Amino acid sequence: AQTIYLKDYRQPNYWIDQTELDVNITPGLTHVKARLKIRPNKSLANEPLVLVGEGLTTHHIAWNGRALGQGDYAIKGDSLTIFLPLSEGWLETEVSFNPEENTSLEGLYRSRTMYCTQCEAQGFRKITWYLDRPDVMSVFSTRIEADKIQCPILLSNGNLIEAGELEGGRHYARWYDPFKKPSYLFALVAGDLACKTGSFTTESGRPVAIEVYVEPKDLDKCDHAIDSLKRAMAWDERTYGLEYDLDRYMIVAVDDFNMGAMENKGLNIFNTSCVLANSKTTTDLGFQRVEAVVAHEYFHNWSGNRVTCRDWFQLSLKEGFTVYRDAQFSADMNSATVKRIEDVNVLRSAQFAEDAGPLAHAVRPASFIEISNFYTLTVYEKGAEIVRMLANLLGVDAFRKATDYYFSTYDGQAVTCDDFVAAMEYACAKDFSQFKRWYSQAGTPEVTVSDHYDADANTYTLSFTQSCRPTPETEHKLPFHIPVAMGLLGDAGSLKLQPKDFALSDDADNTHTVLELTEASQSFVFSNVFEQPVPSLFRGFSAPVNVRFNYSEAQLIQLLKLDSDEFNRWSASQELAVIAVNAALQEPAAFRVSEYWLEALSVIIDQQLIEPAVIAYMLQVPSVSYLHDRSPQHDVLAIYAAREKVVKVLAHSLENQLTTIACCYDANAAYQVDAASIGRRALRNTALLLLAHAGVPSASELALGQFRSANNMTDQLAALKALIVIDESDITAEALDEFYQQWRHEALVVNQWFSLQAAVESEKALTRLEQLTQHPAFQWSNPNKVRALISVFSNQNVTGFHCDSGAGYKWLADVVVKVDKSNPQLAARLVTPLTRWAKYAERGRTMRQELARIAAQPLSKDLFEVTEKALK
Ligand code: B3K
Numbered sequence: 001a002q003t004i005y006l007k008d009y010r011q012p013n014y015w016i017d018q019t020e021l022d023v024n025i026t027p028g029l030t031h032v033k034a035r036l037k038i039r040p041n042k043s044l045a046n047e048p049l050v051l052v053g054e055g056l057t058t059h060h061i062a063w064n065g066r067a068l069g070q071g072d073y074a075i076k077g078d079s080l081t082i083f084l085p086l087s088e089g090w091l092e093t094e095v096s097f098n099p100e101e102n103t104s105l106e107g108l109y110r111s112r113t114m115y116c117t118q119c120e121a122q123g124f125r126k127i128t129w130y131l132d133r134p135d136v137m138s139v140f141s142t143r144i145e146a147d148k149i150q151c152p153i154l155l156s157n158g159n160l161i162e163a164g165e166l167e168g169g170r171h172y173a174r175w176y177d178p179f180k181k182p183s184y185l186f187a188l189v190a191g192d193l194a195c196k197t198g199s200f201t202t203e204s205g206r207p208v209a210i211e212v213y214v215e216p217k218d219l220d221k222c223d224h225a226i227d228s229l230k231r232a233m234a235w236d237e238r239t240y241g242l243e244y245d246l247d248r249y250m251i252v253a254v255d256d257f258n259m260g261a262m263e264n265k266g267l268n269i270f271n272t273s274c275v276l277a278n279s280k281t282t283t284d285l286g287f288q289r290v291e292a293v294v295a296h297e298y299f300h301n302w303s304g305n306r307v308t309c310r311d312w313f314q315l316s317l318k319e320g321f322t323v324y325r326d327a328q329f330s331a332d333m334n335s336a337t338v339k340r341i342e343d344v345n346v347l348r349s350a351q352f353a354e355d356a357g358p359l360a361h362a363v364r365p366a367s368f369i370e371i372s373n374f375y376t377l378t379v380y381e382k383g384a385e386i387v388r389m390l391a392n393l394l395g396v397d398a399f400r401k402a403t404d405y406y407f408s409t410y411d412g413q414a415v416t417c418d419d420f421v422a423a424m425e426y427a428c429a430k431d432f433s434q435f436k437r438w439y440s441q442a443g444t445p446e447v448t449v450s451d452h453y454d455a456d457a458n459t460y461t462l463s464f465t466q467s468c469r470p471t472p473e474t475e476h477k478l479p480f481h482i483p484v485a486m487g488l489l490g491d492a493g494s495l496k497l498q499p500k501d502f503a504l505s506d507d508a509d510n511t512h513t514v515l516e517l518t519e520a521s522q523s524f525v526f527s528n529v530f531e532q533p534v535p536s537l538f539r540g541f542s543a544p545v546n547v548r549f550n551y552s553e554a555q556l557i558q559l560l561k562l563d564s565d566e567f568n569r570w571s572a573s574q575e576l577a578v579i580a581v582n583a584a585l586q587e588p589a590a591f592r593v594s595e596y597w598l599e600a601l602s603v604i605i606d607q608q609l610i611e612p613a614v615i616a617y618m619l620q621v622p623s624v625s626y627l628h629d630r631s632p633q634h635d636v637l638a639i640y641a642a643r644e645k646v647v648k649v650l651a652h653s654l655e656n657q658l659t660t661i662a663c664c665y666d667a668n669a670a671y672q673v674d675a676a677s678i679g680r681r682a683l684r685n686t687a688l689l690l691l692a693h694a695g696v697p698s699a700s701e702l703a704l705g706q707f708r709s710a711n712n713m714t715d716q717l718a719a720l721k722a723l724i725v726i727d728e729s730d731i732t733a734e735a736l737d738e739f740y741q742q743w744r745h746e747a748l749v750v751n752q753w754f755s756l757q758a759a760v761e762s763e764k765a766l767t768r769l770e771q772l773t774q775h776p777a778f779q780w781s782n783p784n785k786v787r788a789l790i791s792v793f794s795n796q797n798v799t800g801f802h803c804d805s806g807a808g809y810k811w812l813a814d815v816v817v818k819v820d821k822s823n824p825q826l827a828a829r830l831v832t833p834l835t836r837w838a839k840y841a842e843r844g845r846t847m848r849q850e851l852a853r854i855a856a857q858p859l860s861k862d863l864f865e866v867t868e869k870a871l872k
Pocket residue numbers: 120121259260261262263296297300319372375
């Protein structure tokens with residue numbers, strides 16, 4: 001397998017200004033004729049034209065209407081070289097392939113009742129010979145022909161130009177997309193689909209027809225996506241001044257899909273799990289996910305489609321920025337603190353782990369073998385953190401000036417992360433050359449902070465040092481430019497209930513500031529500080545770093561109770577939980593959990609001055625993965641056990657309040673899916689689950705009652721989860737069976753049912769998992785189902801996956817090899833937990849052996865790259 005390097009980037013030697021496709025679909029064989037208007041790239045024109053294609057049978061090649069003969073071209077592996085001295089002209093090819101046999105879910109493939117495409121990053125080459133790279137932008141017109149009964153719906157990008165009947169029960173449609181675009185944004189759908197419509201009028205008065213295409217059985221699950229899309233359209237006009245640019249916006253829901261969704265121009269294709277929702281079958285998290293993904297794909301229309309990436313190393317240019325945009329949107333539509341907590345949880349428990357593992361890579365990687373492996377938390381979530389830091393450094397107005405400049409200057413172009421940062425610099429006259437290290441240096445920086453209070457001089461000094469562990473591509477790291485949003489809390493130790501931040505300048509209201517840490521070590525002095533303060537650091541998680549400050553328990557409690565930054569109140573509670581888990585690790589039999597922490601939580605529950613959803617998150621002990629990062633010397637099963645103990649102590653100590661919440665809180669409210677109602681349900685269900693963990697006798701009855709009477713999926717699933725934790729075998733088994741019988745016709749609900757069971761911690765976990773793969777509703781060819789069982793088991797079932805015998809590792813390895821044969825992208829994702837072997841000491845050796853066993857087989861490029869890097 002060949003490694004591609006960013007430093008080797010060159011412009012293409014030819015451009016393709018127009019692309020005319022004629023796709024003729026018949027069962028088992030699809031023919032594609034392509035007419036490409038070729039134009040030499042002046043600087044590089046004296047080389048032959050080399051197109052790329054995969055798995056194509058080539059029937060015909062012509063240049064300007066003349067069929068090419070043997071000596072005029074050569075097909076070798078995946079490349080087609082045209083030897084003629086080419087000037088401007090039309091290249092024609094005709095190829096065929098079989099979408100029915102395409103199990104990679106990349107290119108043109110069949111899923112249930114439809115044919116559909118996934119071209120990003122390099123799937124278009126499975127459809128026709130092409131310059132399949134994002135800097136080649138072309139105007140596409142597409143004619144689709146198929147059987148009228150099998151495929152009544154024929155869709156592609158842009159506007160419908162013409163449609164009509166043909167002989168032999170066939171019909172056709174012609175689509176034209178006026179915006180030039182790279183091939184990865186091409187899409188085509190042909191199938192038997194029902195359509196739900198909506199409409200939106202843009203700020204300047206353009207009417208947009210919204211069409212959501214689904215299987216007929218899912219017509220009752222489209223409204224939320226349509227509403228979310230309209231909100232996203234209006235929000236982007238308000239926030240970024242960006243309007244939609246075509247007459248229709250189509251979304252197609254497909255069941256077999258490798259990712260969440262795809263932003264093809266004017267024709268988004270969605271995993272059913274990210275678009276279908278109704279109150280009976282969808283949880284609150286599901287509703288919010290649909291809203292976020294619909295918005296994300298819509299925002300790509302500007303950040304990604306109108307302004308696209310020069311090469312795949314710049315992937316975060318569109319993904320980091322678009323994730324930042326959708327996070328802002330979700331924060332505005334729901335609760336900003338809750339959204340921030342959710343995002344930081346993902347960063348701390350999963351992205352940090354990626355950064356610490358053998359596949360760590362920069363947000364703009366320097367090399368890759370298979371680009372599909374780089375659609376990662378680092379490129380997406382850490383990439384979004386970079387944009388967030390820039391936005392905060394610039395402030396609202398300058399950031400808007402920067403994005404206006406970016407979108408107007410680069411419209412219709414394929415650009416780089418450097419161009420993006422240049423737009424930021426343009427708007428604020430700052431120099432971001434050091435800041436750009438966030439793009440090129442992998443790894444999570446560690447920031448260690450110490451303080452000194454001088455009571456005589458009334459000064460307070462914060463001293464920072466930063467460092468970053470070596471990562472595969474960068475041994476030595478230069479200091480990062482790190483924004484530290486912070487404030488100082490007064491009344492240390494006295495635990496009064498009034499927040500009293502110190503003023504950080506002459507202006508008494510100025511209690512919040514952003515320090516810019518740029519050196520390896522750096523100190524900041526605050527004057528007129530009249531008592532020893534408690535520093536509230538990295539408010540709102542102002543930079544994606546690991547922070548080390550030696551807080552006393554009392555100081556953390558001070559932050560939990562009094563910080564004006566709600567996010568840092570949550571963060572302090574998490575830190576207190578970490579301390580408790582570490583205590584339980586040191587002395588499992590007789591450990592202490594801070595009674596002040598428990599008391600502070602109790603007061604917070606009583607007073608309800610914080611929104612319920614945030615309280616719910618305060619009551620959740622950090623994930624095993626995060627705890628493991630914080631105590632790497634301990635065995636993961638010991639960490640799991642210690643965490644369980646802390647959860648029990650927490651639940652017992654708050655038992656009365658939790659019981660009141662679990663049985664009575666908001667109990668008679670009508671079911672609604674606004675953020676406030678979602679937050680109240682989250683608190684009630686968190687309480688129920690804690691009681692279940694604590695083994696409180698009343699929990700069982702409460703859970704069963706809720707399970708039977710719930711009028712929505714969130715409450716029913718939460719109750720089922722509690723029943724599983726309580727584990728009274730008959731009752732739990734019965735409930736699981738009842739649930740399946742109730743929902744067996746709803747594929748997405750059945751996936752939740754699979755996931756719940758894959759996560760059950762028990763000695764029999766693996767046997768149960770094996771049985772579930774034999775269940776009639778399970779399908780190896782469907783990524784949602786594979787993830788529901790296999791990813792959930794290996795990422796969430798700590799005792800099952802890491803069981804002493806190593807059977808969990810072996811099982812995953814076997815699965816990965818099997819899946820790789822049909823769907824390499826999926827296999828390369830599933831293997832992730834094994835790549836983290838270095839964290840697991842003794843167990844890690846067994847994990848590594850399993851990785852080596854995988855690596856010894858013939859593998860796809862995708863899986864080869866991951867296993868090879870993980871074994872280094
Ligand atoms: N851009 C797509 C991801 C495509 C992944 C290809 N392997 C979804 C998104 O980020 O919006």
